[in-house]
Amino acid sequence: MSKKKFSLTAFLCRFYVYILLLIMYAPIILLIVYSFTDTKIIGNWNGFTFRLYESLFHDSEIMQAFKNTFAVAISSAIVSTLLGTLGAIGIFYSKRKAKAVMEGISNIPVMNAEIVTALSLTILFVSIGAAFNFTTLLIGHVVLTIPFVVLSVRPKLMQMDPNIYEAALDLGATPKKALWSVIVPEILPGVFSGFILSITLSLDDYIITAFTRNTAYQTLSTYVYGVTSKRGTLPPSLRALTTVITLIALAILIIVNIKSGEKENK
Amino acid sequence: MRKNKSIFSRKFLAVPYAVFMILFVVIPLMLIIAYAFTDESGRITLDNFRAFFSGGHNINTLMFSIFIGFLNTAICLVLGYPAAFILAKKEFGFGTATVLLFVMPMWINFVLRTAATRDLLFAIGISGGEYPYLATMIGMVYNYLPFVILPLYTTMTKMDKSLIEASYDLGANKVQTFFKTILPMTMPGVISAATMVFMPTMSSYVISDVMGERKISLIGNSIQLYFDQGLWHIGSLVALIMLAIIAIGSFCADSEPQENARGGLW
Numbered sequence: 001m002s003k004k005k006f007s008l009t010a011f012l013c014r015f016y017v018y019i020l021l022l023i024m025y026a027p028i029i030l031l032i033v034y035s036f037t038d039t040k041i042i043g044n045w046n047g048f049t050f051r052l053y054e055s056l057f058h059d060s061e062i063m064q065a066f067k068n069t070f071a072v073a074i075s076s077a078i079v080s081t082l083l084g085t086l087g088a089i090g091i092f093y094s095k096r097k098a099k100a101v102m103e104g105i106s107n108i109p110v111m112n113a114e115i116v117t118a119l120s121l122t123i124l125f126v127s128i129g130a131a132f133n134f135t136t137l138l139i140g141h142v143v144l145t146i147p148f149v150v151l152s153v154r155p156k157l158m159q160m161d162p163n164i165y166e167a168a169l170d171l172g173a174t175p176k177k178a179l180w181s182v183i184v185p186e187i188l189p190g191v192f193s194g195f196i197l198s199i200t201l202s203l204d205d206y207i208i209t210a211f212t213r214n215t216a217y218q219t220l221s222t223y224v225y226g227v228t229s230k231r232g233t234l235p236p237s238l239r240a241l242t243t244v245i246t247l248i249a250l251a252i253l254i255i256v257n258i259k260s261g262e263k264e265n266k
Numbered sequence: 267m268r269k270n271k272s273i274f275s276r277k278f279l280a281v282p283y284a285v286f287m288i289l290f291v292v293i294p295l296m297l298i299i300a301y302a303f304t305d306e307s308g309r310i311t312l313d314n315f316r317a318f319f320s321g322g323h324n325i326n327t328l329m330f331s332i333f334i335g336f337l338n339t340a341i342c343l344v345l346g347y348p349a350a351f352i353l354a355k356k357e358f359g360f361g362t363a364t365v366l367l368f369v370m371p372m373w374i375n376f377v378l379r380t381a382a383t384r385d386l387l388f389a390i391g392i393s394g395g396e397y398p399y400l401a402t403m404i405g406m407v408y409n410y411l412p413f414v415i416l417p418l419y420t421t422m423t424k425m426d427k428s429l430i431e432a433s434y435d436l437g438a439n440k441v442q443t444f445f446k447t448i449l450p451m452t453m454p455g456v457i458s459a460a461t462m463v464f465m466p467t468m469s470s471y472v473i474s475d476v477m478g479e480r481k482i483s484l485i486g487n488s489i490q491l492y493f494d495q496g497l498w499h500i501g502s503l504v505a506l507i508m509l510a511i512i513a514i515g516s517f518c519a520d521s522e523p524q525e526n527a528r529g530g531l532w
Contacts, residue, residue, distance in 0.1 A: 013352045017360065020349055021367060024411065027382035028374065030389065042389050069375075083283050090280020102280060105287050108295070111461070111516055113469035115486050116505045120294030123301060123498055143290050146283075179276065204376045206472055211493065221377040228381045228476055233388065242378060249373035257363050 028246055035239035042233065052240040059237055065223040066241075069203060072134075072219060076141035077198035083142070084149025085191050089183065091150070092157045106147045117143060118211035125212070132214045140212035141202045148201065149194035156190035157183075298509070301502035314503040324488060328507070331485040335468035338406040339460050342414040345407070346459065347452075350418035354425070368415050376409065380476045383408050387477075398478035405477035406467055413462040421455030457519045465512055 030042060035053070039046040056062060091102045109117055121143065125136050160183070168178035184191075206221040213222065220241075227235050305311045318324050349368075353360045371379055383405050384394060394401040429451065433443040449456075471486035485508065492501030 010358065013348075013355075013358055014360075017349055017352050017358075017364065020345065020411075021364075024368065024371060024408065027379070027386040027408070028371065030386050031382050042385050083286055086279040087283025087287075088280075090277055090283065093276040094280065095277075098277075102284060102287075105284075105291060108291050111465075111512055113465050113486070113508050113512065115469050115471070115489050116298070116508050116512075117291075117294075119489055119493060119501060119505050120298045121290065122493065123297045123502065124290070124294040126498065127297060139290055142286070146286070150283075175276070179279075200373060204372060206375075206377050207470070220375050224375065224377045224381060225472065225476075228377070228384075229480075233385050234378075234381045238378065238381075242374065242382060245374050245378070249370050252373070253363075253366055253370055257366070260362065 028242060031234070031239045031242040032246060035243045038236060040233075040236060052237050056237040056240040056244070061218070062220075062223065062237065062241060065218040065220050068217060069219040069221070072137055072141055072209070073199045073202040076138055076145060076202050077195050079138065080142050080146040080149050080198045081191060081195045084146045084194060085153050085187070087146075088150045088153035088157060089179070089187075092154065106150050108147075109143055110147045110151070114144070114205075114207045115211075118208045121208075122211045132212065134214070134217065137209065137213045137217065140208040141205065144205060144208050145198035145201050148197045149191075152194035152197060153187050153190040156187040160186045295509070298502045298505050301499050302506040305499055314500045317500055318503055318507075324504075327483055327488055328485050330483075331468035332511075334403075334406070334484060335464045338403065338410060338467040339463045341403070341407050342410050342463050343456065343459060346411055346414035346418060347456070350415045350422055350455075351448075353415070353419050354422035365415070365419050369412050372412055377472060377476070380405055380409065380473055384477055394477050394479040394481070398481040402474050402478040402482050405473045409473060410463045410467060413466075414459040417458040417462065418452065418455040421452050421458075425451050461515065461519055464515065465508075468511075469508060 034042050034045075036048050036050070037046040038049055038051045087102075087106075091099055091106075094102065118140065121136075121140055125132065130136060164186075165178055165182050168182045169175065173181070204221075206225060209219050210222055210225070213219070218226070224234075224238065227238075302314055303310055303312070305313055352358050353365055353368075374382075384401065387393065387401050387404060392401055392404070425448070429447055430443060433447045438446065468484060469486040469489075471484060471490045474482040474484045474487060485504065489501050489504050489508075492498075492504065
């Protein structure tokens, strides 16, 4: 009796998770389904066609926005990962007071509302008379992502055996060599997750982009925001775009899953 | 002697990071404070305060934003807590892959995702034009639920299960065990989830714009509006008020942003 009751609870629990996932994915699924018909309004099925995909790949504005989005994401992730990793190592070996101050500053962009960060950067650029261009946008995205690199690398530094660096020095390695061949390999997983996280946050961002970009420079989020606030519903070709992005994300998810499965098996 | 030299060199790796953070995080925040207390001619004044607090419109917006922030945090926690709990319990057979499924919408651009949610709601008859509040709240929950599930899941997997068993052994029933053992143990996750949701909810203007068809104004909308009109000084004042709220919030939560908050899965 009690066993049967338990399995009902288990069923309900699983059901809850699946229902939640279904609701979460409903908008995306709807767009994917309707990306294969060229109706203007979702709800009217116009027959199966790939025409939206054709128009997507021929839409130079969207394609440019797509490229721009990745250009910002990858370049800001590289800068953040380099500066942030060095920063995390440096902070880790700083004296207590300097460490506390630097960690406090690192937390500011994480805790802060994105719009406050965006406004503060804009005011800085305006007050020094800088022109808004790719550099200002890049700086905005680095500010957004760099604390997360530091936060990803720090736990790896703490887990590291402090003696191996000393051992490398005792064995005659220069500090630079010891850093490169001892510390860096130890923290590499943290560096990698910081990099991926930076790309994720940058791809997803709208507010910082909107404030720090040159208005002629469209990323996907500014483009979508522009067209959706003008017209009622999403332009049809963006449904095809959603499908493409979802497929990319799904592919990454599967790869990450296989990779982590391999790691666990080892 | 050698040891001192090596520590010296490692510490200085943080210099580029520190310079970057001072230039683009600390100085911009100081500028916000300076701008909030000055007028166009650079004179120190409290006029911005008077302009902001007169008429009551801005105060209403602020109060309403705080209310929406709390409401969304509460809904996300109520929906997300059981989900995270079920995901973390081994007997239900959900793994990291399912958790990643909850997070994956984050890889589809935030604006695109929100517009997709709006199209879905439109298709089922909840248009933002007719039901701006309902549509906005649904959009908020859609967007922030993953931010709740992730930190909660991470805390729950680290939970000490023997304490729960001990609670049952000592005669506590399920409700008592939940409130006396499980909830206190998962409190760090709850706090970190709440900080990931509350501030972004009240400060983001994108969801309220897209979902509520510009019928709803949150405090983020005010900043954006002042930004569009080039009213830097009063915009800075609003940003300063938000900074104060963040400071109070983080003082109450008394917790650092956790590494697991956004990227614990990689």
